[in-house]
Amino acid sequence: MVKRSATHHPAARTTDLLGEAWTTLIVTELLAGQRCLDDLAELLPMVSKSSLGHRMRRLHAVGLVEASADRHGRFHYRLTAAGRDLEPVLAQLSSWGSRWLPPPRAGDLDPRLLLADLCRTIGGPHEPGAIEVGFSDVTGPRQWWVVLGARARAQRTAPDLPVLVRVECTITALASVWLGHSRCLDELRARTLRFTGDRAAVRRLAGWLSAGAPAKSLAAIGSA
Missing domain, CATH: 1.10.10.10 (Winged helix-like DNA-binding domain superfamily/Winged helix DNA-binding domain)
Structure with missing residues (x-):
């Protein structure tokens, strides 16, 4: 009820x-x-x-x-x-929360949910490939892959596709960039985030992680 x-x-x-x-x-x-x-x-x-x-x-x-x-x-x-x-309502709630709420703690973060959010913004279609993400501060599975293709999806098993970018990070650093609390450059300098791989692919990934992404991901859903 x-x-x-x-x-x-x-x-x-x-x-x-x-x-x-x-x-x-x-x-x-x-x-x-x-x-x-x-x-x-x-x-x-x-x-x-x-x-x-x-x-x-x-x-x-x-x-x-x-x-x-x-x-x-x-x-x-x-x-x-x-x-x-409810789409614009949730987008406004997301925008407000990103602006005014403190960054979440590591214990409040789930890799699958964080990467699923990122996948909505990545969207598709893309040339087949993968982004390998390694989290150093999670208690569950630490290695994840974002698979690019008709649409982006996150999974725990390595795909039979070329890895375009490897990401080594803390989950708090990745979430902080995603939520707009810090910049990629800040986390790179703090050594809590590291990219290796194709230069153009790294630039695209950094763009997808840009500030304000949660509200953009809801907008992407609405236009799909």
């Missing part, structure tokens, strides 16, 4: 619908297109499937999401017109 505030105010009532961070992230993922529960579970690994199912039923009940079953009985979810209208 949706928690309801005892007020007529539209902002408070909208907050009731979204409620918490994971629901906001689910809506953000659905802005990129139709997803099944397995897709969402992969993109949001810190949310259990049962919890995802509960949130999808809740979003369906309030008219933000619609579902359809394929021939195998698997449900696919997409945003309704009301759900898609």
